[in-house]
Amino acid sequence: MLSRLGRRRFLGALGIGAGMGAIEGGCATASEAKPRTGGDAPACKPPAGLREDVAALVAKTPFVDTHEHLWEEKRRIEGLDDPKETNLPTADIGMLFSHYADSDLHVAGMRPVDLQRIRRPGLAPKEKWALIEPYYAAARHTGYLRNVRLSVWMLYGEQDLCEDNVEAISEKLRAGVKPGMNRRILQDVCNIEYCQVNDVSGEYLFRETAQPALLTQDISFVPLLLPSHTDIQKVGRQMDMEPGSFETWLECVDKVFAAYAPRAIAMKSQQAYSRGLDYARVEKEEAKPRFEQLLNNPGGVPAEDHVAVQDFMFHYCIEKSIEHKLPVKLHTGYYAGSGSMPLGRLAGNPGEMTNMLMAHKDARFVFMHITYPYQDAAIAAAKQHPNAWIDMCWAWIINPSASVRFLKEFLKAAPASKLFTFGGDYLPVELVPGHAAIARQGITQALCELVEEGWIDEGAVPELVERLMRGNAHEMFDYEKTQLNWG
Numbered sequence: 001m002l003s004r005l006g007r008r009r010f011l012g013a014l015g016i017g018a019g020m021g022a023i024e025g026g027c028a029t030a031s032e033a034k035p036r037t038g039g040d041a042p043a044c045k046p047p048a049g050l051r052e053d054v055a056a057l058v059a060k061t062p063f064v065d066t067h068e069h070l071w072e073e074k075r076r077i078e079g080l081d082d083p084k085e086t087n088l089p090t091a092d093i094g095m096l097f098s099h100y101a102d103s104d105l106h107v108a109g110m111r112p113v114d115l116q117r118i119r120r121p122g123l124a125p126k127e128k129w130a131l132i133e134p135y136y137a138a139a140r141h142t143g144y145l146r147n148v149r150l151s152v153w154m155l156y157g158e159q160d161l162c163e164d165n166v167e168a169i170s171e172k173l174r175a176g177v178k179p180g181m182n183r184r185i186l187q188d189v190c191n192i193e194y195c196q197v198n199d200v201s202g203e204y205l206f207r208e209t210a211q212p213a214l215l216t217q218d219i220s221f222v223p224l225l226l227p228s229h230t231d232i233q234k235v236g237r238q239m240d241m242e243p244g245s246f247e248t249w250l251e252c253v254d255k256v257f258a259a260y261a262p263r264a265i266a267m268k269s270q271q272a273y274s275r276g277l278d279y280a281r282v283e284k285e286e287a288k289p290r291f292e293q294l295l296n297n298p299g300g301v302p303a304e305d306h307v308a309v310q311d312f313m314f315h316y317c318i319e320k321s322i323e324h325k326l327p328v329k330l331h332t333g334y335y336a337g338s339g340s341m342p343l344g345r346l347a348g349n350p351g352e353m354t355n356m357l358m359a360h361k362d363a364r365f366v367f368m369h370i371t372y373p374y375q376d377a378a379i380a381a382a383k384q385h386p387n388a389w390i391d392m393c394w395a396w397i398i399n400p401s402a403s404v405r406f407l408k409e410f411l412k413a414a415p416a417s418k419l420f421t422f423g424g425d426y427l428p429v430e431l432v433p434g435h436a437a438i439a440r441q442g443i444t445q446a447l448c449e450l451v452e453e454g455w456i457d458e459g460a461v462p463e464l465v466e467r468l469m470r471g472n473a474h475e476m477f478d479y480e481k482t483q484l485n486w487g
C-alpha cells in the first residue's frame with residue numbers, strides 16, 4: 001500500500017468534477033410533502049480520503065462513450081417547431097421521460113396513452129407533470145429515474161422535478177436546443193472524448209453525420225441479416241444495385257462494407273431483440289434458394305426459411321468484419337421497453353456467444369450491456385476467449401448495484417483490457433450527463449472497494465482508471481482511421 005502522501009502524489013490535488021459535488025436547494029413543495037430521500041441527493045458527496053481522491057481522478061478522466069443513439073443536432077433544431085417531426089418528443093420535460101424512464105413509469109402503472117401524451121405537444125409542462133408525478137414517486141429510486149434527476153441537476157441546476165419547476169426546466173431544455181448543444185453537453189458537462197453512435201432513427205445502415213469527430217458511427221448491419229423483401233430493395237437502392245439473385249445480393253452486401261467501413265468505428269446488430277444468437281452454419285447452396293424465394297414472394301415465405309438466410313448472412317457479415325478490421329458489437333441481455341422480454345431466450349445468449357467466438361477466432365466481438373442479467377456468464381466468456389470484450393453501456397442505469405458488483409468481479413476474473421465501461425445508450429443527449437455521473441460513481445466505488453479489500457494496490461488505480469474509461473477503447477477502435485476517411 002502506498003502511504004496517503006504517496007497516493008496524493010500520483011492522484012494529485014484535483015478539482016471535484018461532473019456530478020460529484022454536493023447540492024443545495026431543490027423543490028420546496030411536492031418533494032417535501034413526501035419523505036425526503038436520505039442518500040439520494042442527485043450527486044453524493046464522496047467520503048474523505050481514498051474515495052475522494054479516486055472520485056476526483058475519475059471525474060477528470062474523459063470517457064470514450066462506446067454506445068449512443070443520439071439524434072443529429074440539425075434534426076433537433078429543425079424539429080423544434082416542425083409539426084411533421086412526429087418522431088422527436090416535444091422539447092419540454094416530456095423528453096426527459098421519453099427514453100428508458102418511460103419503461104419504469106409504465107411498469108409502475110402509467111397508462112400507455114398518457115406516456116404518448118407526455119411525448120407530444122398539446123399539454124403544458126405542469127399538465128404533463130400531473131400525469132407523470134404519481135409514477136415518478138413510485139419508481140424514483142431506479143437507475144432510469146435517478147438518471148433523469150441527476151441530468152436535470154447537472155444541466156439546469158434543479159435538485160428534483162416538481163410542479164413548481166417543470167415549466168422553468170422545460171424552458172431551459174428548449175433554449176438549450178441550438179448549434180453546439182451536443183459538444184457542450186457531451187464534452188463540457190459529461191467529459192466525454194467522443195461517442196460511438198448506432199443510428200436507429202431513420203437513416204439506413206450508416207448515418208452521414210455532420211459531426212464525425214464527436215459522433216463516430218457504427219454500421220447498423222441488421223438490415224443485411226434479416227433480410228426482409230423491403231430490406232433487400234432498400235439496400236439495393238442505397239448501393240445503386242438491383243439484387244435480383246443471391247449472388248447480386250452478396251455483391252450488394254460487399255458494396256455496403258466497401259462504402260461505409262472506412263468511416264465506421266464498428267458494426268452493430270440488435271437482432272437479439274427478435275431471435276436467439278444461435279446462428280447455425282448454413283451452406284450457401286442451402287441459403288440461396290430460400291433467399292430467392294424471399295426475393296420473389298414478399299410475405300409468403302415460411303419463417304424458418306428466413307432464419308436459414310439470417311444464419312448464413314450473420315456468418316457472411318462476420319467474415320466481412322475480419323476483412324475490414326471492424327469490431328462486431330452485439331446486443332446481448334436485457335431488452336429496452338416494457339412487457340416484451342422473454343428471459344428464456346436471453347438465457348441462451350451466453351452459450352450462443354461462446355459458439356460464435358470459437359467459430360470466428362479472428363473476429364473481435366463486443367457483447368453489450370454486460371449480457372444482464374447473465375453477467376457472470378459474460379465474465380466467463382471474456383475470461384475464456386481472446387476475441388471477446390464486454391461493454392458496460394446502459395448497464396449502469398439498468399441495475400446500478402449489479403454493475404458495481406460486475407466491475408469488481410470482472411477485474412478479479414478477466415484481463416482488465418477486455419472491458420469498456422461507458423455508453424449512455426440514449427436518443428436525447430440531455431440524458432447522458434446523469435448516466436455518465438452514475439457510471440463514474442460506480443467505477444469509483446468498485447475500485448475503492450477493491451483497494452479496501454486489499455485486492456489491488458492504490459498505486460494501480462490511475463492505470464486502471466485510464467484503461468477502463470478510455471484506454472481500452474483507444475486500442476480497440478480505430479478512431480484515427482475514421483477521421484482520415486471522413487476527410
Ligand SMILES: [Zn+2]
Binds near residue numbers: 068069198425
Ligand atoms: Zn442501444
